């Protein structure tokens with residue numbers, strides 16, 4: 001029943017508007033600068049025109065949706081800090097007191113945290129209608145969640161995209177906060193990419209070398225115990241994923257349904273993007289890579305998405321920090337596109353495309 005609702009939602013995703021993209025491409029050619037010299041920023045503006053169905057679009061309201069959730073697998077000793085940190089940092093999002101809040105203020109991005117599955121309620125942000133459960137089960141001993149819970153988390157992400165669209169957001173960035181979520185992300189990446197656990201697993205929020213070896217063993221154990229089906233994304237997310245991954249996956253799909261460009265952040269976010277694109281390949285056209293995480297799986301997941309980062313800065317902070325860092329860059333590109341003189345205006349002959 002729920003799965004049918006999700007499938008119906010996915011059918012609402014339409015291709016980008018070809019005519020708006022053609023107009024944007026033509027406009028870039030008239031801007032008085034070497035052709036294609038703003039690289040990915042030009043491509044981003046063209047695709048955003050296709051998403052918005054308007055080559056003259058503006059980008060005013062920008063939001064960062066941060067999915068906060070806990071992961072039962074932390075009981076296996078796969079993290080440097082305890083699970084209680086999730087709730088502390090989540091509460092601090094509401095007070096403007098985390099790293100990404102400071103970055104977002106600089107970038108003019110609204111910080112919108114969501115408790116999609118934290119182990120405890122946090123009065124400043126928990127909304128029972130958005131909370132799927134109180135943390136996942138320990139995937140080392142069984143499935144992290146039920147298939148129904150995975151679908152509900154994805155549908156919640158889609159719903160949030162719809163709500164932000166109704167509020168007039170022009171651009172959404174994704175972020176997450178959840179101790180243990182690099183373990184779940186590595187497990188999901190290992191299954192979806194067909195890679196060994198050690199190829200996609202790193203130190204997360206600062207693990208010792210001994211801790212890293214334990215984390216890899218725990219991921220192998222979780223994969224052996226649950227045997228997720230690589231061809232069935234919902235099965236993979238339910239068995240070895242997390243509510244944050246599922247929620248972000250939903251936000252990416254919702255961006256495609258409601259025609260809002262969505263920025264991918266680091267490792268956890270790009271794993272969620274891969275889940276979204278495997279569920280609905282067309283959704284990839286609505287997504288934008290921001291940076292490449294320092295986690296070893298970061299680049300591998302971006303490669304699988306056929307995307308490359310705008311920023312390579314060795315970030316591994318999460319919270320949506322890399323996605324927020326890309327916002328001013330995109331705005332600079334859009335400003336050049338909208339405001340810059342044309343060849344005609346500066347009386348220089350227009351470049352011809354090299355054949």
Ligand SMILES: O=C(O)c1ccc[n+]([C@@H]2O[C@H](COP(=O)([O-])O)[C@@H](O)[C@H]2O)c1
Pocket residue numbers: 078079080176177178179180181182183203204205206265266267268269293294295298315316317318319
């Ligand atoms: O985004 C990334 O690439 C990234 C890489 C390493 C760690 N993190 C953040 O650190 C937390 C997860 O780390 P861990 O070691 O608890 O799995 C989580 O809250 C993430 O936001 C994020």
Ligand SMILES: Cc1cc2nc[nH]c2cc1C
Pocket residue numbers: 081085089176177178205317318319
């Ligand atoms: C303090 C702290 C802040 C974070 N933000 C994202 N992941 C985090 C992990 C820790 C430990």
